[in-house]
Amino acid sequence: MLVQPREAGYMSHAPAKLNLFLEVCERRDDGFHEIETLMIPVSLWDTLVLRSAPADASAGSTSPPIGFTLRSQASWSAGAGRPQREVPGDATNLVVRAVELLRERAGIAEGAEITLVKRIPAAAGLGGGSSDAAAALLAANAAWRLNWSPAQLAPLAAELGSDVPFFLYRSAAICRGRGELVEPCHDLGDWHAVIVVPPVGLATADVYHRVVVSQSPRRVGEFVQQCRRGSRPAPYNALESPARELTPWIDRVRGELARTGCRRYAMSGSGSSYFGLFLQARRARRAATQLRARDVGEVFVVRCAA
Structure with missing residues (x-):
């Protein structure tokens, strides 16, 4: 997944994915399942823009907030007599949780302002929320000049969700474990x-x-x-x-x-x-x-x- 500098901050197109192959191999003691899957990114994406919010010296040890704005350009979000697929627009969104987790683990005091434009339908098996979380990690990594590699970000991504590590990369991949073990595939x-x-x-x-x-x-x-x-x-x-x-x-x-x-x-x-x-x-x-x-x-x- 590419992150590009813009005047408003760092922008990333967070793609949906398809599972071309998915097998459930065994049930694990932790309640998850061992799987083998081949996932591939597709040209349907959400757009995330993140800019750094510098720490306020007058606030002492208090970290600046993570601002979050959610906008929907998806026709499934309302109308047509169909039930709305809810995407949280507050701090419970996986995007905010991802940025807060990176800030904590990196030990920095900066905040961020995030805008997420949703196009990928939720609760559909397309990985939209996971892709958004990966985009947030990559954008915050760039905005805060951390220079962490995808391999360094992967453990945080796995804490957020099984599919999140896949979206740190830019290609199809074989994913194993509960989905968090990623082997890029070309x-x-x-x-x-x-x-x-x-x-x-x-x-x-x-x-x-x-x-x-x-x-x-x-x-x-x-x-x-x-x-x-x-x-x-x-x-x-x-x-x-x-x-x-x-x-x-x-x-x-x-x-x-x-x-x-x-x-x-x-x-x-x-x-x-x-x-x-x-x-x-x-x-x-x-x-x-x-x-x-x-x-x-x-x-x-x-x-x-x-």
Whole structure:
């Protein structure tokens, strides 16, 4: 993820992600699950701008506040008779927590003013909140001139969420553990995707609570090798079956994608978003037009940044 200097501070485009492969390997004693997943950033993003707020000498040992402004440019945030997907606009937002955590661990007294423009739907398995948190870590790192590497930021990112470390990097990656062990991955080929976000979101904990761990889990390495050989394998997500138990929208969107002629499709993360992969952008745009006419939710056409 790039952080760029601007007059107003440091700006970062925080991308959404898709899980091209996700297997649940075992249940851990700490309540999490061991997974293997191949995640890829896509061209749907939130925008974060952060500027440093110098410490006030007259305030003594009191640290300056972390100011936070949330703006939504997403049609899912209100209206259309659909339930709002809430994104906290206060200090409980993961962005604020990320900046406060970095300030504490770095031992600095500066504050920050943050503006976040939301476009990525929440509770959809697209990693928007995690991506925003990673963008906040990178922007604060730049604004406060800490010069920490992604490897140094990764432990903080893992404290904030399992997907956050992935977004510190700029490529697809194989992620293991609970998702926090990141191995950047290249040469997967070009993909275009249509993402459908139905009007009902899913909670990650609810989906994982229903997952049945396979006795013979699939491994991500073979999927990656097929991509590199150009064979374009169908995506796979072990969380799709439990998600289907929670909402009929998974089956409905899957069926509608199949009707467009798409042959490679799967759920992303713990849902509820569903995506189809296409070799050509024009075919993706054509499928998106058909899906928008069928009232299945929000529809995005994106490029996968392999």
